[in-house]
Amino acid sequence: MNQLRVGMIGYKFMGKAHSNAYRTLPMFFPEAVKPEMAVLCGRDGQAVQRAAEQLGWRQYVTDWKELVARDDIDLIDINAPSDAHKEIALAAAKAGKHIFCEKPLALTLSDSREMLQAAEEAGVCHMVGFNYRFSPAVKLVKKLVESGRLGQIYHFRAWFLQDWILDPEFPLVWRLQKEIAGSGSHGDLGAHLIDLAHYLVGDISEVIGMSETFIKERPLADEMTGLSAKSSKGKDAPKGPVTVDDATLFLARFENGALGSFEATRFAAGHRSTNAFEINGSLGSVKFDFERMNELEVYFTSDDEDVQGFRRVVATDPAHAYAEAWWPPGHTLGFEHTFIHEVLELGEAISASRQPEPNFRDGVKCQAVLEAVERSVSERRWVDLSEM
Amino acid sequence: MNQLRVGMIGYKFMGKAHSNAYRTLPMFFPEAVKPEMAVLCGRDGQAVQRAAEQLGWRQYVTDWKELVARDDIDLIDINAPSDAHKEIALAAAKAGKHIFCEKPLALTLSDSREMLQAAEEAGVCHMVGFNYRFSPAVKLVKKLVESGRLGQIYHFRAWFLQDWILDPEFPLVWRLQKEIAGSGSHGDLGAHLIDLAHYLVGDISEVIGMSETFIKERPLADEMTGLSAKSSKGKDAPKGPVTVDDATLFLARFENGALGSFEATRFAAGHRSTNAFEINGSLGSVKFDFERMNELEVYFTSDDEDVQGFRRVVATDPAHAYAEAWWPPGHTLGFEHTFIHEVLELGEAISASRQPEPNFRDGVKCQAVLEAVERSVSERRWVDLSEM
Amino acid sequence: MNQLRVGMIGYKFMGKAHSNAYRTLPMFFPEAVKPEMAVLCGRDGQAVQRAAEQLGWRQYVTDWKELVARDDIDLIDINAPSDAHKEIALAAAKAGKHIFCEKPLALTLSDSREMLQAAEEAGVCHMVGFNYRFSPAVKLVKKLVESGRLGQIYHFRAWFLQDWILDPEFPLVWRLQKEIAGSGSHGDLGAHLIDLAHYLVGDISEVIGMSETFIKERPLADEMTGLSAKSSKGKDAPKGPVTVDDATLFLARFENGALGSFEATRFAAGHRSTNAFEINGSLGSVKFDFERMNELEVYFTSDDEDVQGFRRVVATDPAHAYAEAWWPPGHTLGFEHTFIHEVLELGEAISASRQPEPNFRDGVKCQAVLEAVERSVSERRWVDLSEM
Amino acid sequence: MNQLRVGMIGYKFMGKAHSNAYRTLPMFFPEAVKPEMAVLCGRDGQAVQRAAEQLGWRQYVTDWKELVARDDIDLIDINAPSDAHKEIALAAAKAGKHIFCEKPLALTLSDSREMLQAAEEAGVCHMVGFNYRFSPAVKLVKKLVESGRLGQIYHFRAWFLQDWILDPEFPLVWRLQKEIAGSGSHGDLGAHLIDLAHYLVGDISEVIGMSETFIKERPLADEMTGLSAKSSKGKDAPKGPVTVDDATLFLARFENGALGSFEATRFAAGHRSTNAFEINGSLGSVKFDFERMNELEVYFTSDDEDVQGFRRVVATDPAHAYAEAWWPPGHTLGFEHTFIHEVLELGEAISASRQPEPNFRDGVKCQAVLEAVERSVSERRWVDLSEM
Known part of the structure; x- marks a missing residue:
């Protein structure tokens, strides 16, 4: 085929x-x-x-x-x-x-x-x-973790920060309505962090979260998409209730003993779309921020003691995933490339009659954590994933 | 006087x-x-x-x-x-x-x-x-918050990351013994974050935490101080139990409605002493990292729409606290200067027969949060500060 | 049409x-x-x-x-x-x-x-x-300069640093042969800097340069393109002379009185493709680095005195050139997008029966500076552009 | 003694x-x-x-x-x-x-x-x-260069950028008067860069420079020091001529074949005191900026090919010069510490009856380059250091 x-x-x-x-x-x-x-x-x-x-x-x-x-x-x-x-x-x-x-x-x-x-x-x-998952820099993290070059993982901390609804006059688009969107920052942004955690660190065993809707009501939109809308009536526009979370944070314990911290918010002024994480292991650490998606900061404890420090790796070298298909080293990729690589995986999997990664199992696993966090928020307690 | x-x-x-x-x-x-x-x-x-x-x-x-x-x-x-x-x-x-x-x-x-x-x-x-508190850049945060230039505070996230005990052979210094140190990363590092939160955002109303001691036993030290030690016997050295936390994370809700995330760890490879926080408000944000203590990143929503971005302010201008007493703009200060400014405040307060800031009330308030977190860890539940 | x-x-x-x-x-x-x-x-x-x-x-x-x-x-x-x-x-x-x-x-x-x-x-x-020219961040520089928001321009400094031929065993590709490539780093990399200088600052009146070929001979390639090649014979491969410059630097004076500094090299270890410049004006400054092509650092002297600093603007907001055609704010573009925007300009110009920018006049103007620098190198003297 | x-x-x-x-x-x-x-x-x-x-x-x-x-x-x-x-x-x-x-x-x-x-x-x-010279990070550069870990040096580029006289109303302090100060940005700022070049790369063989005084006249000061002054009469203050350079740039060739680029200016808006340089060698590179004086960025070509990148080394580890005398790793030093280390060298040299480094020979050598540049500016030609 x-x-x-x-x-x-x-x-x-x-x-x-x-x-x-x-x-x-x-x-x-x-x-x-x-x-x-x-x-x-x-x-x-x-x-x-x-x-x-x-x-x-x-x-x-x-x-x-x-x-x-x-x-x-x-x-x-x-x-x-x-x-x-x-x-x-x-x-x-x-x-x-x-x-x-x-x-x-x-x-x-x-x-x-x-x-x-x-x-x-x-x-x-x-x-x-x-x-x-399909950023070359994230693929590099996967490789470093899997090959053991970071050692045993102790910490995963991740935050997905946006600010597009900071203005209380921003209208009630569908992404702010529970019946259509399911949840707010949690399912939209947090879901990505959870999947990265699963992909890079492993399964989560228990969670506890905290959630908030800072702006409870917003103007109804005349016309809208998920991300933008116009409300022609200004201050006098009729308002409707925001039924999703503006921000959700949670702590997690991974099955391998690592500790996780997650934060998703749409109220972080100055962050258009900071999707960032850090992993600390016994032999090294990595830091990633999607706003600089071509870069990965990497630290190894084994470096000579006078030159230890986080390296800024620009993941556009032949040694990096996908890079040779694109441009010479140092010529960077953008947001859209993640989708091209995703579709590449999809095609390869279909050809080879195997499941692509990530597949619905990963989607379910992510959903389980999302819901466990929601339950932990509403019941104000730790929720074990085995409950879900 | x-x-x-x-x-x-x-x-x-x-x-x-x-x-x-x-x-x-x-x-x-x-x-x-x-x-x-x-x-x-x-x-x-x-x-x-x-x-x-x-x-x-x-x-x-x-x-x-x-x-x-x-x-x-x-x-x-x-x-x-x-x-x-x-x-x-x-x-x-x-x-x-x-x-x-x-x-x-x-x-x-x-x-x-x-x-x-x-x-x-x-x-x-x-x-x-x-x-x-006495870094000029932190004083600038205080000024921005108090004057309302950041608006209503939505988020405070802070982490104090070190890596000095990452090696399992690092010996059992007094800072790893509960009876002397009280707690580990929590009281040593987290305490600073909590005080900054109190100082910059306000009182905390409830917390829930998670704690871990990754390395349970360590070689006994022949000779030691709080931060360093020598263990002459190498692999054969007798070992003793680590009785404090290597890492403690917690979520918090502030009385003014802001959400807080705190992490203290001594297991973050590559971080010698990253004491960092970010505050997001309705009108702006700030980011601080003590490893670059002279700098503050500041964002304002009111900036012209084509040049919005975090500004890297080097807090050594005459407009910044303490700066005129030191060197010309751009000539930076170090860790020790925080103590000099601290002693300045102490002397001024004693002269003026007022209490210095921070004083024992702040110490008690910090201790209340530390203990509330510890209780939340051991009882696996949210702890309201009014309990303490 | x-x-x-x-x-x-x-x-x-x-x-x-x-x-x-x-x-x-x-x-x-x-x-x-x-x-x-x-x-x-x-x-x-x-x-x-x-x-x-x-x-x-x-x-x-x-x-x-x-x-x-x-x-x-x-x-x-x-x-x-x-x-x-x-x-x-x-x-x-x-x-x-x-x-x-x-x-x-x-x-x-x-x-x-x-x-x-x-x-x-x-x-x-x-x-x-x-x-x-077609990076959104560069378009923003153009806008800031033209609108006078940076004031009178005093300085332009630019460097295009690569490291792909650092290894003396890297073979003699056509880009290292004068008869095909014309020049080395100067025409390949420096040409871009010169065009940006013309575009953003104005015409250059005089130059003086310095040039070097660090590795004088390289293995002949069996098979090659401009950027890569294979030499099957290893250390014993026959060698040929490198006839272009590995690095060329020059100083320039602009007609408007600004001072310029230019450096192009293929011998800057760690720089895959750092194409960067800074402009200092009487009212502000900008810094750009193509490895972070979505970002522009911008400074204004008119900022409040306690929060003056370079802003990191991510040029993906609706206020930035091309951004609305692409993704939501914070979702970045890559190298290839510059060509898409370039072709957009080309099409618009042809439709409107006007010359696109940059056109052959800009190509000639750039070539004049390139050759003036070469002359200044060979004659070891300042060369006025009016000579060319 | x-x-x-x-x-x-x-x-x-x-x-x-x-x-x-x-x-x-x-x-x-x-x-x-x-x-x-x-x-x-x-x-x-x-x-x-x-x-x-x-x-x-x-x-x-x-x-x-x-x-x-x-x-x-x-x-x-x-x-x-x-x-x-x-x-x-x-x-x-x-x-x-x-x-x-x-x-x-x-x-x-x-x-x-x-x-x-x-x-x-x-x-x-x-x-x-x-x-x-006495920043720990600069000492680290010296060590890397001397031990050959950067290989043969190809490039040194340095710039010392300030903005304290950007305002044309800033008065005529003694640092702007040739008869007292000798020169402007050149001798004040450029001298430091030249000394660092000598210390880290080696002797300079020839130079060519360019100089400018952007603001030719300034208000006379009532009272002044070298860096600040007050002029009580505002716009009506009598003015005097600025007799030193506001900015001086030059290109240099080192005796070992490296190419150098130097820029000193007091007209770089946003730069309070950016004293920065980069060195590129055949085996690696370093980048230093005094505004982040505790840090050194270091790159090695020998790093594994998938994790090559500039490392951000915070020079506060025991492996770094002076660090053990001060604070634990990650606790940074400031501007004034360079003088403490300088005086340490002075004392050690006097005790040991040897010449301290840098000594008057270095001062003379620096002065020779300063004057060679001045001559190259006034005579508009390359000047060989052997002339001086």
Whole structure:
């Protein structure tokens, strides 16, 4: 198999990122399976037509059920709002399609488990969109951890800081509504940190969290997407309740004994999108910040004693993942490249009839931690993951 | 009063820092009360004599009770190991001496309260050694917060990371023994973070923590101080149990609604002494790291929209605290300067017959949080500060 | 006109970057002229066929003269080795094609002038590939300078540091041969700095330089491109002379009185591709480093005196050039985006029947400075640009 | 000899730094020769008396000739304005005193040679105050270079950037007057860079420079020191000509083949005192910036290929120069510590009857480069150091 016929549902922020990935992959990874951008799906006919044209999709439809039913499609790519994930995924699995679903997998742990079960039973490949794993610098962390070059891991601390809703007049977009988004900063930002923790450190055994909604009410939006909106009526706009968390923090213990600290917030002035973590091991440490995604700071205890210090590694050398497909050393990549690498993994897995990583198991595992934290917040106690 | 006759107990790390502060103060702050380095006290006669000579103390004694009883002493400076603080402070208060006590004030909250009560009843000035308040950059944070330039505070996150006991063969110094040190990273490092939180954000209402001792046993030391030691017997050295925490993390809620995250560890490879915090408010943010103590990163939401970003302020301008007493702009200060400024405050307070800041009340407040965290760790639950 | 039929000559490093730009442009800038990737040209039939397929070109040819003669082509894109630029450009101009030529425009100033004259006489649009102008952060510098927010410019200092030929065993690729490359670090790296200086500060009036070839001989390569090569024979490989500069530095005086310092080297260990500059004006300063291309450090003298400092602006906000076409704030761009923005300008200019910026005039102006520096090196004296 | 009786002339910025060094040395380096702060000298009786008291000098005098003539003085410390250095140094040498003279040694090369000759003939120890050599991080550079760990040196680039006279209304202090200061940014700031180049890279063989005075006239000061002044008359203040350079840049070739680039300016907005350099060698590189004086960035080509990058070394470990005398690792030093280490070297040299480093030879060598640059500026040509 060297062609992958894709049907994609959703065409906003993530849809654009995925489309770009499908289009760009063959140019830089010519050995990879070539995605065919077959059909784009969205509810608003005019808008989806325009999007299909702009993003380079051959056809478009407005009914996802129709899309899922077609037999000229191999892969269903789901990046519609979170509340739509489950139903589509179940139908896609039933129709025997491979599935690439954006995170969070579903609004609840049980929904996500249902999705995993359906996909496993259908024998299809399933992937969940934790794209940050695919930064070359994060791949380098994985390699350092797995090879033992950092030794035993003692600490993982991570924070995903944004500030786009700091202004109390910013309107009530769908990402601030629990019934559509599931949760706020926790599921949107914290989910990425949790997946990175799983990927790089291991499973989490127990958690305790704290959550807050600083601004309880916001102006209703006239028109909106998940990230932006306009509210034409200014100060007099009618308001609605914010039903998700503005910030969620939690402490965690990993099964291997490491200690974890996690913070997700949309109220950190000056941080447009600081997705950062640090790992401390017995033989070394690493620091990563997605705002400088090409860089990794690395420390080794074995360095000569007069020149010990964090090294700023720019992960664009031939020794780094993906780098040779791109530009010469020192010529950096951007946010969108994580999706191109993600789609590369997806294609390779489908070709090889194996599950891609991360897949729905990872999505479920992440959801379990998300919900355990939520339970710990509402019950004000430590929650063991075995409860979930 | 323009002379302050000091008797100091202890002459190791902190004793050296205090001695340097007393000696240097008059040269750079000529208007300040001039400390007279009168008497140094330590148990080992030969060692204290040598220290007195080196550090510039006029006399020395080996019995602190004798020192406290002298009537030619105005101030007792206590920087002996933590388990000795209480008894000395009570005696000093009884003798009507002003007291400058290193942190942590005592091994327990109740001890520290007893010390506060004794000092208050005696009507003496009392100060506790939270020296990090006295970095010019921290003073700038205080000014920004108090003047409202950061707006309402939403987040405080802080970490004090060290790595000096990362090696499992590092011996069992007194700082790793509960009966002398009280606690490990928590009381030693976390205490500073808690005091900064109190100083900059406000009172804490509830906490929940997590603690770990990664290395449970260590070689006994032949000879030791708090920070370093030698164990001559190598791998065959007899071992003893580490009875304090290697790392303690906790979440906190402040009375003003801000969320706090705290981490203290001695197992963060590559961090010799990273004492860092960030504050996010509705109008701006600040970031501080003591390894770059002259710098403060500051962000304002009110900056022009095309040039918004964290500013790296080097706090050595005339507009910054203490700066004019030192060198021209851009000529930086070091760790020891925090003590000089601390002693400046102490002298000003004694002159003006007011309490210095921070004083024993701050020490008690810090101890209350430390113990609340310890209780939350052992009882695995949120602890409200009103319980303490 | 909303379609631009492109014929491109060359398909290595720059050809890949241009191809990606043509392909990606319509997805993110749907209002822009849509480039049609019509014909790719290269001498090696098999290789160019493979490249055309991988990079997405509809057809391929092996003779550039044939390409230039076709009447279904609007634009000739020249990214073949530098020694081929002139002949192709002259032919393209004669054939009435718009021209997009990589830098350096030609091997000599007189050649580049001939190219400019031919293009002007033919009335075609001409662009030269100084892609770094198209970083959003560089566009922000331009805006700050032009609007007067930095005041009168006093200093421009710039350095382009690489280390890819540091190893004396690195073979003699074409970029190290004067007859093909024209010059070494000077024309390859320094040219970008000179163009940025022209763009951001203004014209240069006089220069004096210093040049060095640290490694005089290198192994002959079996097989090579401009940037990499293999030499199968190891230490015994026959060697040939390096005929270009490894490093060139020069001082410059600008017509507006500013002082400039320029350094280009391929011998700066640890610098994969540090393309950095700083500008100091009477009202502020900026610092840029392409390894962190999304960031600009900006300082204003008008900031409140207690919070003056360089701001780290991440140029991904709606207020920044191009940003809204891409991702939400804080989601960064990479090296290749400069080419997409460059092609956007090219298309807009052709549509509007104006010259794009930078065009051959800028290429000539840059070449004049390059040659003035070379003359100053060989004659060991200041060279006034009016001489050139 | 374990006592060094010091007579010091001057008590402003440098006098304060030296006084602090003499006072602090014995506390942290108890094995060192103990300086006795015997006599302070200044022209203004009242002011010098006040300064002697504040800075801790036992006596004071107003006539430096009287001071030099005393036989209870071992060392004459000269930190008066630059135009006074020569006469005092000659007299001190004649009187058989050791001499510690601030930089620049003299206003001219021939004066500085006369001083060197006088000191050599008198057989006294002589030191020149290039204090930046004494940063632990700079000592680490020296060690790396000398041990060959950076390999052959290809590049040295350095810049000393300040902004304290950026405002055209800043008055005409003595540092802006050629007859007192000798030169402007060149001798004040550039001199430090030249000395570091000599110390770390080696001798310079030829130079060419460029100089500018951006603001030609400034208000006369009512009252002034070298760095600050007040001009009471505001806009109407009478003005006088600035007779020194605001900025001087030069290129240099070292005898060992390395290329050098130097820039000194007082017109770099945002730079209070950025004294920075970078060295690139065949095996590695280092970067230093005095605003972060405790840090050194170090790169080695021999690092594993997937973790190559500049290490941020905080030079406060036991493996670093001076560190054990101070605080635990990670507790940083400031500007003033360079002087303490400088005085340590001075004392050790005098004790051992050897010349301290840097001494008048280094001062002369620096002066030769300064003057060669000035000549190259006025004659607009390369100047070989053998001419000087």
